[in-house]
Structure formats: C-alpha cells, structure tokens
Amino acid sequence: MQNMERKRADRIADDLEGLIFDGTFADGERLDEVQLASRFSVSRTPIREALQRLAQSGLVEQIPRRGVFVRQPGPVELIEMFEVMAELEAVCAKLAATRISDEALEDLQSTNKRCMATVEASDTDGYYRENQHFHAILYRQSGNRFLEQECLRLQRRLQPFRRIQLRVRGRLKQSMAEHEAIVEAIKEADGEKAATAIRQHVSVQGEKFHHLMASLTIAAE
Amino acid sequence: MQNMERKRADRIADDLEGLIFDGTFADGERLDEVQLASRFSVSRTPIREALQRLAQSGLVEQIPRRGVFVRQPGPVELIEMFEVMAELEAVCAKLAATRISDEALEDLQSTNKRCMATVEASDTDGYYRENQHFHAILYRQSGNRFLEQECLRLQRRLQPFRRIQLRVRGRLKQSMAEHEAIVEAIKEADGEKAATAIRQHVSVQGEKFHHLMASLTIAAE
DNA sequence: AAGTCTATTCTTGTATACAAAATGGCTTGA
DNA sequence: TCAAGCCATTTTGTATACAAGAATAGACTT
Structure with a gap:
C-alpha cells in the first residue's frame, strides 16, 4: 500500500484544489502566498510547494516573478x-x-x-x-x-x-x-x-x- | 509568445532530467539535496523545487521523510x-x-x-x-x-x-x-x-x- | 553471539531572513 | 492635462536557520 503519511504541503495542495473546484477562488484570481500562509497557519514554503503542484496539474498558471493565477478551463x-x-x-x-x-x-x-x-x-x-x-x-x-x-x-x-x-x-x-x-x-x-x-x-x-x-x-x- | 525568463529551479529541473535520461543517475539511486545544491552552486530550495517537478512527471519517486529516488520505468x-x-x-x-x-x-x-x-x-x-x-x-x-x-x-x-x-x-x-x-x-x-x-x-x-x-x-x- | 534498545548523526520538512524584480503612485516637465 | 521617469512598496525567488523524523552505530541484555 502507499505511504499514508503526507506532508503538510500535500494536504494544502488538496485543500486548495477543492477551493478552486468549488469556486471559492474565481478564474483569473491571484493566489497570494502570504495570505494563504496565514490562512493555513504555515509559512510560505509549503504554500509554494502546493502551488507548484497545482501549476503542474494545470489548475493554476504560474507566471515567473508575477505570481500564480487561478486558471479555470474555458x-x-x-x-x-x-x-x-x-x-x-x-x-x-x-x-x-x-x-x-x-x-x-x-x-x-x-x-x-x-x-x-x-x-x-x-x-x-x-x-x-x-x-x-x-x-x-x-x-x-x-x-x-x-x-x-x-x-x-x-x-x-x-x-x-x-x-x-x-x-x-x-x-x-x-x-x-x-x-x-x-x-x-x-x-x-x-x-x-x-x-x-x-x-x-x-x-x-x-x-x-x-x-x-x-x-x-x-x-x- | 511564452515568457522566456525562467527561474533557476526550472533550468535545474531540465538539467536533472537530462542527467537521468543519459543514465548519469542510475535507477534506484537517491538524489541527495545538499550534494545537488553544491553541484549546481545553489541552495537546497531551488533543488527541492526541481525535484518536485521531476516527481510529478514521474522520473523520480518521492518518499516522504526519506528522499527522492530515480525511478526508471521497467x-x-x-x-x-x-x-x-x-x-x-x-x-x-x-x-x-x-x-x-x-x-x-x-x-x-x-x-x-x-x-x-x-x-x-x-x-x-x-x-x-x-x-x-x-x-x-x-x-x-x-x-x-x-x-x-x-x-x-x-x-x-x-x-x-x-x-x-x-x-x-x-x-x-x-x-x-x-x-x-x-x-x-x-x-x-x-x-x-x-x-x-x-x-x-x-x-x-x-x-x-x-x-x-x-x-x-x-x-x- | 545475536538481537534489541538507545543515543547520535544525518536528512528531510518548515520557518524565517534576505535579495531582486515588478507594481503603483508620485513628481516633474511639456 | 497628460505622459514619462523615478522612488517606495509589495511580492516573488533564493539562502539560511531551525525542527522533527529516520538511519546508523554502539552498548547492553539474554
């Protein structure tokens, strides 16, 4: 069986995924790292990890030096x-x-x-x-x-x-x-x-x- | 056109991908973060980003609290x-x-x-x-x-x-x-x-x- | 002598500090 | 009045410091 222990960043990624799916974050909205960090009561590090995961699965777009933006498919x-x-x-x-x-x-x-x-x-x-x-x-x-x-x-x-x-x-x-x-x-x-x-x-x-x-x-x- | 400016972590990910493809890193081998950091003359942070990208594309397997291991397809x-x-x-x-x-x-x-x-x-x-x-x-x-x-x-x-x-x-x-x-x-x-x-x-x-x-x-x- | 328990060390995961770049607003000039 | 350029603030990207879990080796017990 798979390893059940997961790091905080993984759980945050899942949570964020849910929040994007249910429309809490609208299309085009920027996801502020520090805001999310305080929301989840963690530092920016696991937030950034989670956002990168989402970027790879295509749920958000990561624009270098700009930030990540919710990207709902048209x-x-x-x-x-x-x-x-x-x-x-x-x-x-x-x-x-x-x-x-x-x-x-x-x-x-x-x-x-x-x-x-x-x-x-x-x-x-x-x-x-x-x-x-x-x-x-x-x-x-x-x-x-x-x-x-x-x-x-x-x-x-x-x-x-x-x-x-x-x-x-x-x-x-x-x-x-x-x-x-x-x-x-x-x-x-x-x-x-x-x-x-x-x-x-x-x-x-x-x-x-x-x-x-x-x-x-x-x-x- | 796409944004050409990429962060160091992205280039490192590509480099690592190449190193895995050409067999420099053998199957099952552990990729040490600090070693790679000194090899690329950066801190662990961009290395970790790169490794996570590779993990998502399936080139390496990331075992929590253990490390990442090269995973060549059988x-x-x-x-x-x-x-x-x-x-x-x-x-x-x-x-x-x-x-x-x-x-x-x-x-x-x-x-x-x-x-x-x-x-x-x-x-x-x-x-x-x-x-x-x-x-x-x-x-x-x-x-x-x-x-x-x-x-x-x-x-x-x-x-x-x-x-x-x-x-x-x-x-x-x-x-x-x-x-x-x-x-x-x-x-x-x-x-x-x-x-x-x-x-x-x-x-x-x-x-x-x-x-x-x-x-x-x-x-x- | 073998196995297990424990302490030390090493490695990953997270927090924080610092650097660099972009945004926004202000000033200044036409 | 508007535009352009510069400075301040904000925000991302990277480095470093710290915490916690895992590997390892050594001592103790059976």
Missing part, C-alpha cells in the same frame, strides 16, 4: 479535455473487452445494478460514487496501469464539471442505458463496440454540449 | 507507455484526417521528404529531428490543443527509449514506409486508416519489442 479547453477523456476511456474499453477477468466482469455488473438502484432512489451522490467505480473498473481492466493512472488523473480534473452534468433532467436514466450497452459489448468481448459505446457515453455532444456551456456561464457569474 | 511500464502513446497518436491521426489544413498537409509531406533525405544520408540526428516534427504536425492538426499537449508530454518522456530504437538495422527504412502510409491515409481523409497506420508505427510489437528489451538490459548493466 469552453474550448473543456470540450477538448472531454474529447480526450472519451478517447482514453474508449481505449480502456477496447482493451478491457478482451483482457477483463471474470471477477471484474461480475463486479462491473453488480456495480451497475447498484448504480441503477441509486437512480431509482434519486440518490445523486450515490450515483456519482457507483458511476466512478464503474469507470474505475474499466480503467483497471484495460490491463495497463499507466493508462489507468492517466485516466484517473484526467477524470479527477473533470470531476467538478461532470458533476454539474448529472443535474440535467433525464441524464441519469440515459446514462444507465449507456452503461448497459457498454457492459453488453464487453460481455461479448467486442472491443470496438465497447469503445464506441463508452465514447458516446463520455463525449460531450448535442444536448450535453448545450448544458455544459450553460453551466459555465452560471459558474462565471 | 519493461512492463515501458510497454504500457508505448501502448498509450500509440493510442493517443492514433486519436490525433483520426482527428487530423478530417481537420488538417491544406498548409499543414503540405508541411507534412515536405517534412516527410526531408525525413527521407536524412535516411539516405544516414543522418540519425537529422532523422530524429524531422521525425519529431512530423509527429508534432499531427498532434497540432488534431485540432485539440489539450491532446497536443498530452502527446508532447508523453513523447518527451519516451524520447530516450525511442532514440535507442532508431539504431536497429533497417528500422529507418521501414519507418519511412509507415510515414508514407500515414500521409496517404490522411490525404484520403480516412481517419480509421490513418489511426491504424500510426498505431502500427508507434506501438512496440514483434521485433521492436525484442529490441526494446535488449536495449533495457544494456542500459541496466
């Missing part, structure tokens, strides 16, 4: 990231179709069942959790740990925007139908079919595009 | 990374097939011509440069800047291993034929064909696999 970049996410997941599905283990396939189906239950119960948080697990299984079953890591990284980055999407009326039901198609394709070991199904599931097109844009203007106000 | 991870690279480039090619501009297509063809010339002249460095440009055009012409960045990132990481591969006898000629097939498919705007061609070009299979493994054992001695 509409174009978001579409681009979702496009890449869709393609990466499609690769996972393609590979998983032939590489998946029997136990994992069981897990995939039971997760999907639990997912459906949360839809019936209108349990958005529950859906969110089970859905994430559903996708995580596919990443893992691609049999490519590096690919899995890349998927998790991008998923994490898109997390807040995906969550917004879930609020769209009827989205959950449609999403479940798509899950169903993915599971079917994988059961048939049809890689291309699975890839197409999950690409459809993840990519932002049609109505989803419209809703994503709408959510952005809301978030920007 | 055979399995290398294969995995090449698999992802092949799929990412396949996506680029698929998208570029329909999105590419006329000028870029011209550039692609002329780059390929220059590439062939370097093969004739047995100019390995020249081939390396032109080949990289060839791929960079495809990344850009995917029309997805985020995808482009991800491709460049991974390409950079695989750079040293790809370079080794070029030394294999006859590889350059075969590689040119593959380029030719890619260009043809894109000229026909056939996304799937282009994707398949470049996937074949990048992925490590058959003889290439064998040579990659051989190069690893050489590097490890």
Whole structure:
C-alpha cells in the first residue's frame, strides 16, 4: 500500500484544489502566498510547494516573478479535455473487452445494478460514487496501469464539471442505458463496440454540449 | 509568445532530467539535496523545487521523510507507455484526417521528404529531428490543443527509449514506409486508416519489442 | 553471539531572513 | 492635462536557520 503519511504541503495542495473546484477562488484570481500562509497557519514554503503542484496539474498558471493565477478551463479547453477523456476511456474499453477477468466482469455488473438502484432512489451522490467505480473498473481492466493512472488523473480534473452534468433532467436514466450497452459489448468481448459505446457515453455532444456551456456561464457569474 | 525568463529551479529541473535520461543517475539511486545544491552552486530550495517537478512527471519517486529516488520505468511500464502513446497518436491521426489544413498537409509531406533525405544520408540526428516534427504536425492538426499537449508530454518522456530504437538495422527504412502510409491515409481523409497506420508505427510489437528489451538490459548493466 | 534498545548523526520538512524584480503612485516637465 | 521617469512598496525567488523524523552505530541484555 502507499505511504499514508503526507506532508503538510500535500494536504494544502488538496485543500486548495477543492477551493478552486468549488469556486471559492474565481478564474483569473491571484493566489497570494502570504495570505494563504496565514490562512493555513504555515509559512510560505509549503504554500509554494502546493502551488507548484497545482501549476503542474494545470489548475493554476504560474507566471515567473508575477505570481500564480487561478486558471479555470474555458469552453474550448473543456470540450477538448472531454474529447480526450472519451478517447482514453474508449481505449480502456477496447482493451478491457478482451483482457477483463471474470471477477471484474461480475463486479462491473453488480456495480451497475447498484448504480441503477441509486437512480431509482434519486440518490445523486450515490450515483456519482457507483458511476466512478464503474469507470474505475474499466480503467483497471484495460490491463495497463499507466493508462489507468492517466485516466484517473484526467477524470479527477473533470470531476467538478461532470458533476454539474448529472443535474440535467433525464441524464441519469440515459446514462444507465449507456452503461448497459457498454457492459453488453464487453460481455461479448467486442472491443470496438465497447469503445464506441463508452465514447458516446463520455463525449460531450448535442444536448450535453448545450448544458455544459450553460453551466459555465452560471459558474462565471 | 511564452515568457522566456525562467527561474533557476526550472533550468535545474531540465538539467536533472537530462542527467537521468543519459543514465548519469542510475535507477534506484537517491538524489541527495545538499550534494545537488553544491553541484549546481545553489541552495537546497531551488533543488527541492526541481525535484518536485521531476516527481510529478514521474522520473523520480518521492518518499516522504526519506528522499527522492530515480525511478526508471521497467519493461512492463515501458510497454504500457508505448501502448498509450500509440493510442493517443492514433486519436490525433483520426482527428487530423478530417481537420488538417491544406498548409499543414503540405508541411507534412515536405517534412516527410526531408525525413527521407536524412535516411539516405544516414543522418540519425537529422532523422530524429524531422521525425519529431512530423509527429508534432499531427498532434497540432488534431485540432485539440489539450491532446497536443498530452502527446508532447508523453513523447518527451519516451524520447530516450525511442532514440535507442532508431539504431536497429533497417528500422529507418521501414519507418519511412509507415510515414508514407500515414500521409496517404490522411490525404484520403480516412481517419480509421490513418489511426491504424500510426498505431502500427508507434506501438512496440514483434521485433521492436525484442529490441526494446535488449536495449533495457544494456542500459541496466 | 545475536538481537534489541538507545543515543547520535544525518536528512528531510518548515520557518524565517534576505535579495531582486515588478507594481503603483508620485513628481516633474511639456 | 497628460505622459514619462523615478522612488517606495509589495511580492516573488533564493539562502539560511531551525525542527522533527529516520538511519546508523554502539552498548547492553539474554
């Protein structure tokens, strides 16, 4: 297992990430090192470490001798990231179709069942959790740990925007139908079919595009 | 244009990256902060910044309260990374097939011509440069800047291993034929064909696999 | 003699002090 | 009145000092 002990800087980075995700820090806003230092009751050193981590993951932009600024992705970049996410997941599905283990396939189906239950119960948080697990299984079953890591990284980055999407009326039901198609394709070991199904599931097109844009203007106000 | 002024820590990170790539620092070796500080004639602060950057890009592993250790990818991870690279480039090619501009297509063809010339002249460095440009055009012409960045990132990481591969006898000629097939498919705007061609070009299979493994054992001695 | 406990030393993580560069405001001149 | 240049303040980048956890070696016990 991974080392659980983490330094303060790491926890601060996670906290800051959360604060950026939930909109506490607006787009373009400068993150003052001394202010954050007093806020977290630490010196500038761990703050700077945390900011550098965020800069590398793309959440903030670090301009030399100027400071770091929150950098929320714009509409174009978001579409681009979702496009890449869709393609990466499609690769996972393609590979998983032939590489998946029997136990994992069981897990995939039971997760999907639990997912459906949360839809019936209108349990958005529950859906969110089970859905994430559903996708995580596919990443893992691609049999490519590096690919899995890349998927998790991008998923994490898109997390807040995906969550917004879930609020769209009827989205959950449609999403479940798509899950169903993915599971079917994988059961048939049809890689291309699975890839197409999950690409459809993840990519932002049609109505989803419209809703994503709408959510952005809301978030920007 | 980008800000050209960079801090010392950034240049140190690049230097260290080079030192890891060329094997000056062996796999598993601990990078001592004070040693590096005196080597670069700076304090520990910029060294630590640089090491954290390397840790995030995966070149070194940072174990809390222990230090950072060089982490060269093993055979399995290398294969995995090449698999992802092949799929990412396949996506680029698929998208570029329909999105590419006329000028870029011209550039692609002329780059390929220059590439062939370097093969004739047995100019390995020249081939390396032109080949990289060839791929960079495809990344850009995917029309997805985020995808482009991800491709460049991974390409950079695989750079040293790809370079080794070029030394294999006859590889350059075969590689040119593959380029030719890619260009043809894109000229026909056939996304799937282009994707398949470049996937074949990048992925490590058959003889290439064998040579990659051989190069690893050489590097490890 | 081997193992363990402990003290010392070394290394990382954090705080603070200092240097250099950028921003902003003021003055001065046209 | 406006612009340009200079000074003060603010802020980032780097160096150093300090604290805390880990490695190591030596002594003591069984």
